[in-house]
Amino acid sequence: MAATRPATAQAAPPPSLVVAKTMLTAALMRADPVAVAKDDIQSFHTLLDAALLTCSPANLQNCKDWLLKNTVKSPRRIDALGKYLVRLAQSLADPSAPRSASKRDAPSNRRKVLHVLYLLHDLVHHLTTHGGQPTQLTKPLEPHLELIFTTALSLQLPGKPKLRQRLAKLTALYQDSNLYSDSYRDRISKALKDATVPAPAKPVPPKALTTSSSKEAPYVLPPFHGEPDSPWYDLPAGALMPHIRPNDPRPINPHNIKAVDLRNRTAEMGLINAVKDLLGYSESLYAEDEGIVADIDMMGQPLVRDELTGEVIVTEGYYGWSVEFCERMKKRRKETKSRDRGGRSGRKAVQSIQEQEPQ
Secondary structure, X not given: OOOOOOOOOOOOOOHHHHHHHHHHHHXXXXXXXXXXXXXXXXXXXXXXXXXXXXXXHHHHHHHHHHHHHHOOOOHHHHHHHHHHHHHHHHHHXXXXXXXXXXXXXXXXXXXXXXXXXXXXXXXXXXXXXXXOOHHHHHHHHHHHXXXXXXXXXXXXXXXXXXXXXXXXXXXXXXXXXXXXXXXXHHHHHHHHHHOOOOOOOOOOOHHXXXXXXXXXXXOOOOOEEOOOOOOHHHOOHHXXXXXXXXXXOOOOOHHHOOOEEOOOOOOOHHHHHHHHHHHHHHHHOOOOOOOOOOEEXXXXXXXXXXXXXXXXXXXXXXXXXXXXXXXXXXXXXXXXXXXXXXXXXXXXXXXXXXXHOOO
């Protein structure tokens, strides 16, 4: 089967984010005042990811403690940290950035940017309440903090005022003159006041929706099923199908296993329906109503009971082989064994008769 599976790997980060992360790593590994080990730097990104996904007090505290230990004493590290968080927020605000598929999945990118602002404000507030010097942190951080704030404002959506309300509460916290400079507080207040919410999109007429949905893009087969240059053990299981012979004891020659050539061939209706079923199934994974699955059998197949007849129905196969195919092959193997057993017993009977005959 040559249907292309949906990609599950995460998308590559933008180059600007990679560069900012590299600069932050270089600043942390420099003895300013003490170099940070590579494993500790990786632990920071793990703590930051946890704080972005779940902005709990524990996650914020863990990430804040790491920053207090390794960054606040060096203006260069604070500047590199601010540049990295700006690039991170901008990558989350990019329209092409991957979005959460459902409410049960990770939080939205808007909320992640908001979590970055919460983390930085908590860091500044900690220095103030514990007798530190917040200006040592806020002076190099304010330009980057302003960019993150305006990035969050750009993510406003019509009919969803929560983001603006939370940014307004954060702006009220910024008004503390002991934390931030007057010019920064004025710029943030002006940015919040001048920011506009995009107008809602105009509804599309039902006729236009029907027309666009009826004209589906044609399904086109890829040139090969599998990479032509890949070794046989890296090819998909479908590359084995042309070499499988029922009841053939000879092993398959690995040199004969190649990528399936699909050039100059069109997609058959059975394959198109299989791809549609797969796409429909993948969309149903993140649907609001997940449906009810009664049980899962030993082959990993969901079992659904028919409401009318009460019969248990196998909806689909997980390992690629259908139940009918497995039962047919099992039956054929039993028949082959019974024939072999019958042949051996017949030969033994003839041999015993021959031994009993007088010489």
